[in-house]
Amino acid sequence: MRWLLPAAGGVVALAAASLFVGVSDVTMGSLFSPGGSDEAVQILLASRLPRTLALVLAGTAMAVSGLILQMLARNKFVEPSTAGTAESAVFGMLMVTLLAPGTPIIGRMLVASLCALAGTTLFLAILRRMPLRSPLVVPLVGLMLGAVITASTEFVAYRYDLMQSVRAWETGDFSGVLRGRYELLWISGVLTAVAYAAADRFTVAGLGEDFTTNLGLDYRRVVALGLVIVSLVTAAVIATCGMIPFLGLVVPNLVSLMHGDNMRRSLPWVALTGAGLVLACDIAGRLVIHPYEIPIGTTMGVVGSGLFLYLLLRRNAGGTGRAA
Amino acid sequence: MIEVRNTTKSYRGSIVVDDVSISLPAGGVISLIGPNGAGKSTLLSIISRLLPASAGTVTVDGMDVATTPGDVLARRLSILRQDNQMTARLTVRDLVAFGRYPYGKGRLTAEDEIHIRRVIGYLELDAHAGRFLDELSGGQRQRAFIAMVLCQDTDYVLLDEPLNNLDVKHAVAMMKLFRRTADEFGKTVILVLHDINFASCYSDRIVAMRDGRIVYEGPPETIITPEVIHDVYGVRADIHEIDGKRMALYFR
Numbered sequence: 001m002r003w004l005l006p007a008a009g010g011v012v013a014l015a016a017a018s019l020f021v022g023v024s025d026v027t028m029g030s031l032f033s034p035g036g037s038d039e040a041v042q043i044l045l046a047s048r049l050p051r052t053l054a055l056v057l058a059g060t061a062m063a064v065s066g067l068i069l070q071m072l073a074r075n076k077f078v079e080p081s082t083a084g085t086a087e088s089a090v091f092g093m094l095m096v097t098l099l100a101p102g103t104p105i106i107g108r109m110l111v112a113s114l115c116a117l118a119g120t121t122l123f124l125a126i127l128r129r130m131p132l133r134s135p136l137v138v139p140l141v142g143l144m145l146g147a148v149i150t151a152s153t154e155f156v157a158y159r160y161d162l163m164q165s166v167r168a169w170e171t172g173d174f175s176g177v178l179r180g181r182y183e184l185l186w187i188s189g190v191l192t193a194v195a196y197a198a199a200d201r202f203t204v205a206g207l208g209e210d211f212t213t214n215l216g217l218d219y220r221r222v223v224a225l226g227l228v229i230v231s232l233v234t235a236a237v238i239a240t241c242g243m244i245p246f247l248g249l250v251v252p253n254l255v256s257l258m259h260g261d262n263m264r265r266s267l268p269w270v271a272l273t274g275a276g277l278v279l280a281c282d283i284a285g286r287l288v289i290h291p292y293e294i295p296i297g298t299t300m301g302v303v304g305s306g307l308f309l310y311l312l313l314r315r316n317a318g319g320t321g322r323a324a
Numbered sequence: 325m326i327e328v329r330n331t332t333k334s335y336r337g338s339i340v341v342d343d344v345s346i347s348l349p350a351g352g353v354i355s356l357i358g359p360n361g362a363g364k365s366t367l368l369s370i371i372s373r374l375l376p377a378s379a380g381t382v383t384v385d386g387m388d389v390a391t392t393p394g395d396v397l398a399r400r401l402s403i404l405r406q407d408n409q410m411t412a413r414l415t416v417r418d419l420v421a422f423g424r425y426p427y428g429k430g431r432l433t434a435e436d437e438i439h440i441r442r443v444i445g446y447l448e449l450d451a452h453a454g455r456f457l458d459e460l461s462g463g464q465r466q467r468a469f470i471a472m473v474l475c476q477d478t479d480y481v482l483l484d485e486p487l488n489n490l491d492v493k494h495a496v497a498m499m500k501l502f503r504r505t506a507d508e509f510g511k512t513v514i515l516v517l518h519d520i521n522f523a524s525c526y527s528d529r530i531v532a533m534r535d536g537r538i539v540y541e542g543p544p545e546t547i548i549t550p551e552v553i554h555d556v557y558g559v560r561a562d563i564h565e566i567d568g569k570r571m572a573l574y575f576r
Contacts, residue, residue: 074411135411200430204422206412210374210405214473216398216426260456261412264430 007272011056014279018052019044021283023291046179054174054182055282056275058241061188061233063274064195064267066248067255068226069120071206071263073127076256077139079248080116080234086243087146088119089235090169091153098160105239109184113235119149120227171297172237172244174282184240188233192271195229199263202226206261242297246304247274253311277303325349326371326480326512331380333366340366342536343380348514350385350479352528353506356516357547359557362533364516365406365484371514372403372482384480398426402476406485406516408469410457416468417453420444423475443475446501462489470498474505481505484516495519499526520561524548525569532556548572 020026026048030040066079073083080086092115096108103111123142130137157166195202204212205222212219237244255269278296281303285294326348333341341363348354356364369375371382373389382389384401402423414422420443424436432440444453447467457465466489473481486502487495502513503526517523523530523544530547532540534556540547548570553561561574 071412076411200425203412203414204425207410207414207419207422208408210403211408211422213374213394214372214398214403215422215476216393216395218394256413260414260418262414262418 004268004272007269007276011272011276011279014276014283015052015056018055018279018283019048021286022048047177050179050182051174051177051282052279054177054185054241055278057182057185057189058172058174058237058244059247059275059278060271061185061192061274062237062244062247063251063270063277064192065230065233067252067263067267067270068195068202069230069248070252071202071261072223072226073124073138074206074208075135075138076253077135077249078142079246080120080230081146081243081245082139082142082249084119084123084142084145084149085116085230085234086170086238087149087153089113089116089231089238090166090243091115091119091149092235093169093239094153094157094162094166097162097165098156105184109187109232109235109239112239113231116231116234117227119145120231124223124227169238169242171295172242172300173295173297174241175293175295177241182240184236188236191229191233196267198222198225199267203261203263206263242295244278244296245301246308247278247300250304250307250311251277254307257311257314325385326514327383328367328371329381329383331367331370331377331382333363333370333375334378339536341370341377344536344538345380346531346538346541348512348529348531350512351506351510353502353513353515353526354529354531355523355527356514356531356533357518357520357523357556358533358539363536364533367533368403368482368484368514368516369405372401373397374403374405395426398476398478400478401480401482402473402478403482404469404473404484404486406488408465410465413456413458415454415456416449416460416471417444419457419468420449420453420471420475423472423477426476439475439477443471446474447471448497463491463494466490467494467498474501478511480512480514482514485518486515487517487519487522495522502526520548520553520572520574524571544570 024043026040026043031044069078069080069083070076089112092112093108096103096111123145126141127138153166157163201217201222204215204217205219209219212222251274252270255266255273259266259269281299282296285296285299288294328344328346331341331344332339344367356368358364366375370377376390389397420440421432424432424439428436444450447470449467449471452460452464457468460468470486486498490498499522502515505511506513527544529541530544531538532547532552539556540552548563550561550563553559553572559574561572564571564573
C-alpha cells in the first residue's frame with residue numbers, strides 16, 4: 001500500500017511529460033513567455049490536455065475492465081478483445097454508421113455498448129455450456145467468437161466501403177483527440193469509480209457462483225453489473241480512440257502477481273498501471289519517428305505482447321504455476 | 325431445524341434425488357453417507373439453495389430456501405462444496421475475511437476481526453495467513469476454505485466431503501473441530517463423508533442414502549451394523565466395538 005503514492009506520482013509525471021511531447025513547441029518557457037504564448041496555451045488546452053486526459057481515462061478504464069472480465073469469466077486470459085466484447089462494439093459502431101449516420105456520438109456509443117453487452121453475454125453463455133473449462137480453451141473460444149463477429153463486420157464494411165472506419169475503431173490512436181472529441185471517456189472514468197465501489201462484489205464473484213450464493217449475493221446481478229461496466233467502457237474507448245490491445249490482459253495479470261486479486265486492494269494498482277502503461281506507450285509512439293507518430297495500437301501491441309509472453313513463460317517456469 | 329419435504333431433483337429424465345423427506349433437528353453433527361452417485365451432494369446443494377429442486381420444498385428454521393433472500397439465509401446457513409477451483413489469487417486471510425461478507429458487506433468491524441483471527445487459529449493457519457491460496461498445498465487450501473465457511477458463523481454449517489485432501493492428523497483435527505463447533509457453539513454441522521468410521525466416531529446422527537433415497541437414519545449404533553452397511557454399500561463389513569465406538573472393517 002505504501003508504494004501506491006509513489007506509483008501515483010510516477011503516473012502524474014508521465015502525464016506531465018505527455019503534455020509537452022509533440023510537433024509544436026509547447027514548453028514551460030513558451031507557455032509563460034510574454035510573446036507568442038497564446039498559441040502554446042491554445043495547443044495545450046485544445047489538443048495536449050485532452051489527449052493526456054483521454055489516455056489516462058481510457059488506460060485506467062480498459063485495464064479495470066480486463067480485471068472485471070477476468071473475475072466474471074474466472075480466467076486470467078480474458079479481456080475485452082478475447083471475449084467478443086470489442087469486436088461486438090465495432091460491429092455496433094458499423095451498424096449505426098450505416099443505418100443511422102446522423103446519430104450523435106453518444107448514441108453511437110450506446111448502440112455499440114448494447115452490441116458489446118450482447119456479444120459478451122453470448123461468450124459467457126457459451127462458457128457455461130462447455131463441460132471442461134481448460135483455462136486456455138476459454139480465451140480461444142472468445143477469439144473464435146470475436147473472429148466470427150469481425151468477419152461479419154468486415155463483410156458489411158467491405159460492401160459499403162467503410163473498411164477505413166472499421167480499422168480506426170480496431171486500432172487505438174490518440175492523435176485525433178481534441179477538445180470536444182474525447183469527453184465521452186469521462187463516462188468510463190465514472191464507471192471505473194463504480195467498479196471500485198463494487199470491488200468486493202466482483203472479488204466474491206471471482207470465487208465462483210457457489211461461493212457467491214453462499215455469501216448471500218445474487219451472482220447473476222453481479223455478473224450483469226460487471227458486463228454493463230465492461231461493455232460501456234469498451235464502447236466508449238472504441239468510439240473515441242479505438243481499441244487498445246493487450247491492456248486489459250497484461251495489467252491485471254502483472255498486478256495480480258504482486259498484490260493478488262482482492263479487488264478492493266488491487267484495483268487502484270490496476271488503474272494506475274493501466275494509465276501509466278498507456279501514457280508511456282503513447283509517448284514512445286510520438287517520439288520514435290518524430291515528427292510523425294506511431295498509433296498506440298501498434299506500440300501497445302508490441303509492448304503488451306512482450307509482457308504477455310513474459311507472463312506466460314513465468315507461469316510455466318514457476319513450480320506452483322498452475323495454469324490460470 | 326431443517327425440513328426437507330418430498331424433494332426431487334432430476335436431470336433430463338434421470339432422477340438424482342428421489343422424493344426425499346427428512347427433518348434434521350438443530351444441534352449436533354449429522355453425517356450423510358452412501359455410495360457414489362447416491363445423491364448426497366445434490367441433496368446438500370438443494371438444502372443450501374445452490375441448486376433448485378425439481379419438486380418439493382426445503383425450509384431452514386421455517387424459511388423456504390427457494391424464496392428467502394440470499395443475504396438473510398447467508399447469516400443462517402453456510403455451505404462448502406467439494407472441488408473448489410480458485411482462479412482468483414487471494415490470501416488466506418482475505419478469503420477467511422470474506423466469510424464475514426454477509427454481515428458487513430465488505431466492511432470489517434473489530435468483532436469481525438476477532439472472528440477471523442479465531443477461526444484462522446482453530447484451523448492452524450496462522451503461519452499461512454498472509455500467503456496466497458495458489459501457494460498452498462491442497463490440504464492447506466481445503467482448511468482455508470473451511471475456515472471461511474466457519475468464519476461465516478452460521479447456525480447451520482454444511483460441508484461436502486470436508487476431509488478431502490487432508491492427511492490423517494488434519495482429518496482428525498477437523499472432525500474434532502466440527503464436534504466442538506456443535507458442542508461448544510451450539511451449531512448444526514452437516515457433513516457428507518466417505519469414511520464410515522469418521523462418521524461413526526463423531527456423529528450424533530447418520531443419514532444413509534442410496535439411489536437418490538434416504539434408506540436409513542439414526543444414531544451411529546443403529547447404522548454401523550453389518551446388515552445396514554451391506555444394504556447401503558453392497559460390501560461385507562465386520563463391526564468391532566473399540567472404546568465404545570463402532571468401527572467397520574471392510575478391507576478384506
